[in-house]
Amino acid sequence: MSADFDVAVVGGGLAGACLAALLARHSGIEAARIALFAQVPPQPPAADSPPDVRVVAISRASERILRAADAWSRLPARRLCAYERMCVWHESTQPEKAGALCFDAADVGEPNLGYIVENGLLQAACLASFRDAGGRLLTHPLRALRVDERHAHLTLQDAETLTARLVVGADGARSLVREQLRLPAHTHDYRELALVATVRTQQPHRHTAWQRFLSTGPLALLPLFDGSCSIVWTLGTQRGASLRDCGPQAFEAQVESASGGVLGAVTLAGERRSFALQALAADTYVAARCALVGDAAHVIHPLAGQGANLGLLDAAALCEALAEARAAREDPGALRVLRRYEQRRRTHNLAMAAAIDVFHRGFALAGGPAAWLINGGLGVVNRSGPLKRLFARQALGLAGELPRLARVS
Ligand SMILES: Cc1cc2nc3c(=O)[nH]c(=O)nc-3n(C[C@H](O)[C@H](O)[C@H](O)COP(=O)(O)OP(=O)(O)OC[C@H]3O[C@@H](n4cnc5c(N)ncnc54)[C@H](O)[C@@H]3O)c2cc1C
Numbered sequence: 591m592s593a594d595f596d597v598a599v600v601g602g603g604l605a606g607a608c609l610a611a612l613l614a615r616h617s618g619i620e621a622a623r624i625a626l627f628a629q630v631p632p633q634p635p636a637a638d639s640p641p642d643v644r645v646v647a648i649s650r651a652s653e654r655i656l657r658a659a660d661a662w663s664r665l666p667a668r669r670l671c672a673y674e675r676m677c678v679w680h681e682s683t684q685p686e687k688a689g690a691l692c693f694d695a696a697d698v699g700e701p702n703l704g705y706i707v708e709n710g711l712l713q714a715a716c717l718a719s720f721r722d723a724g725g726r727l728l729t730h731p732l733r734a735l736r737v738d739e740r741h742a743h744l745t746l747q748d749a750e751t752l753t754a755r756l757v758v759g760a761d762g763a764r765s766l767v768r769e770q771l772r773l774p775a776h777t778h779d780y781r782e783l784a785l786v787a788t789v790r791t792q793q794p795h796r797h798t799a800w801q802r803f804l805s806t807g808p809l810a811l812l813p814l815f816d817g818s819c820s821i822v823w824t825l826g827t828q829r830g831a832s833l834r835d836c837g838p839q840a841f842e843a844q845v846e847s848a849s850g851g852v853l854g855a856v857t858l859a860g861e862r863r864s865f866a867l868q869a870l871a872a873d874t875y876v877a878a879r880c881a882l883v884g885d886a887a888h889v890i891h892p893l894a895g896q897g898a899n900l901g902l903l904d905a906a907a908l909c910e911a912l913a914e915a916r917a918a919r920e921d922p923g924a925l926r927v928l929r930r931y932e933q934r935r936r937t938h939n940l941a942m943a944a945a946i947d948v949f950h951r952g953f954a955l956a957g958g959p960a961a962w963l964i965n966g967g968l969g970v971v972n973r974s975g976p977l978k979r980l981f982a983r984q985a986l987g988l989a990g991e992l993p994r995l996a997r998v999s
Pocket residue numbers: 600601602603604605606627628629630645646647648730731732733760761762763766784785786822865883884885886892894895896897898899900901
């Protein structure tokens with residue numbers, strides 16, 4: 591019996607939707623033999639609506655991947671906000687002082703360091719690209735999964751079962767695919783909330799991504815296309831909940847104080863949302879006829895704004911491994927094919943998670959000596975041209991070994 595699909599991608603978040611679009615255009619697999627299970631296809635914000643509360647910082651590497659997916663050109667240019675500068679400092683100093691780390695895209699000969707983009711827009715652009723390429727978009731949630739030697743069997747809500755030669759779990763941190771196939775994962779509960787909201791600021795954001803590290807957790811102010819800022823503020827669970835629920839004026843005063851007044855007074859411009867934070871690392875990303883990408887494989891603290899970027903790199907690397915398999919007439923679900931993908935991504939993702947953990951422990955939690963040590967380190971980096979360029983390349987997502995689809999401009 592031949593399978594219904596060559597590849598079934600479960601989850602239409604950023605990683606899954608981008609993977610599906612890449613596969614339909616770059617893997618050599620016929621698009622009609624690729625299925626994407628996107629449970630709740632996102633509603634992109636209307637052209638003239640204020641910025642959505644969920645945004646992500648997209649690196650240059652991710653921009654290239656999204657171009658390859660034929661998604662980038664579908665984004666409305668006026669809703670993208672390029673950030674040209676990044677400024678990171680500890681509460682014990684100020685952004686213009688020696689202890690802060692501030693770098694410009696110009697330091698590395700780039701027009702910007704990346705873009706702040708609404709999640710819903712990115713997902714919708716990837717889904718549209720996938721559909722236009724002839725892929726099969728199914729709005730059913732996956733209910734159960736089993737794998738035998740030849741096929742993955744996917745059971746949907748109405749008990750219908752479809753088969754695929756490869757199933758990809760792109761179904762987020764609480765991945766059903768990972769759970770059903772019993773792929774072990776380590777988790778760590780940060781006991782923190784990330785509070786997100788859009789605010790208007792007294793002073794212009796100057797196309798800069800600002801981040802102040804406080805002993806209670808980091809606060810980021812990210813520039814948005816209409817001149818407002820998106821804040822991502824990490825706090826202990828209780829304090830986070832009370833700031834999410836307090837009156838707007840109390841919230842605004844707290845944000846202004848926590849930002850050290852870097853952009854003056856702030857005014858809340860919409861809803862506040864909170865996300866409980868955890869770290870997750872799957873012990874393996876692959877098994878026979880199965881691969882995990884994005885948050886299904888790894889979840890990191892949002893302080894460096896890298897989670898979605900890592901998921902897009904996973905998508906590019908998996909597409910590349912499947913294209914190579916196709917060219918060599920190999921089975922896309924064969925473990926040896928999938929291992930090539932895992933080898934190219936797992937170490938990189940683990941290294942990023944470890945680096946973020948050092949920052950988190952040193953800065954956000956320890957306060958005292960560890961924070962002072964890292965704080966001093968930021969000053970050293972700021973005074974060293976080569977180190978600063980290295981940080982800028984990290985921010986651009988261009989450091990280290992990249993999948994081919996992330997190398998082409
Ligand atoms: C506050 C905050 C700020 C962040 N900022 C940034 C940033 O600036 N830059 C950055 O790179 N990253 C950032 N991240 C991380 C980033 O948001 C995530 O890493 C990324 O969205 C994960 O995408 P994903 O597609 O892997 O998973 P998800 O977005 O979780 O998508 C999973 C999808 O699978 C679907 N699904 C689940 N179960 C099923 C099922 N059984 N059947 C069918 N579908 C299913 C879900 O509906 C969902 O659509 C941030 C995270 C947080 C919390």
